Amino acid sequence: MFCKECQYNLHALPESRCPECGRAFRKNDPTTFDTHVPGPVAKAKRKYGRHINAAIIISLSVLVLQTAIRIEVGNVRAGGFLPRKDLSTMPLGANPKWRWIPFDTPARWLEWYGPKDAKGQPVNRALTAAEQQRMQTDIRLFRHRNHLRWLVSTWGVLQYPCVFVLLPASLRFYVTGKTRRGKTLGTGGTIVAVACAILMLYRGYFSSLGS
Numbered sequence: 001m002f003c004k005e006c007q008y009n010l011h012a013l014p015e016s017r018c019p020e021c022g023r024a025f026r027k028n029d030p031t032t033f034d035t036h037v038p039g040p041v042a043k044a045k046r047k048y049g050r051h052i053n054a055a056i057i058i059s060l061s062v063l064v065l066q067t068a069i070r071i072e073v074g075n076v077r078a079g080g081f082l083p084r085k086d087l088s089t090m091p092l093g094a095n096p097k098w099r100w101i102p103f104d105t106p107a108r109w110l111e112w113y114g115p116k117d118a119k120g121q122p123v124n125r126a127l128t129a130a131e132q133q134r135m136q137t138d139i140r141l142f143r144h145r146n147h148l149r150w151l152v153s154t155w156g157v158l159q160y161p162c163v164f165v166l167l168p169a170s171l172r173f174y175v176t177g178k179t180r181r182g183k184t185l186g187t188g189g190t191i192v193a194v195a196c197a198i199l200m201l202y203r204g205y206f207s208s209l210g211s
């Protein structure tokens, strides 16, 4: 038997404390000592494992939190597009999918919404002040919606695995954390993961995405 802390050989010791580093152990409890000297991987894991876990929790927390905030800000700018539209109020046959809006440049906007003659053909004339205003408002809104759609389909996709890795990782860190800092980190990670998971599921990022 060897000390878990310093690998000192504890065999045939009269006391139940490592003479080298002072770590306590119980002869009849194999979880309190090592049965053989750990290999280099196990040693490194013991030494750096918690640091690596902490780094993972911190980076995942930052990633999911900033994604959630960016999506919320984007949603406000896009005129509150999320959560998805209430499908029950949509006309029959309407497609509930949220597609890319191509009319986010003046040229494309004019093609679709510009002045038309009685036959529906585009008329080449200058826009009135009200039309100019409407064009600018539309373009701004369409750009925000396209940006939100991009955000949701890129970082928003990543949000799903990240949140569900962060949650067990930080919970485990909280439970096994021995130091105050470890507990705080575990608690923080858990709160971030739960908050982001609720937002994510409530927003239903993808249910409304179309191609």
Ligand SMILES: [Zn+2]
Residues within 6 Å of the ligand: 003, 004, 005, 006, 007, 008, 018, 019, 020, 021, 022, 023
């Ligand atoms: Zn020891």
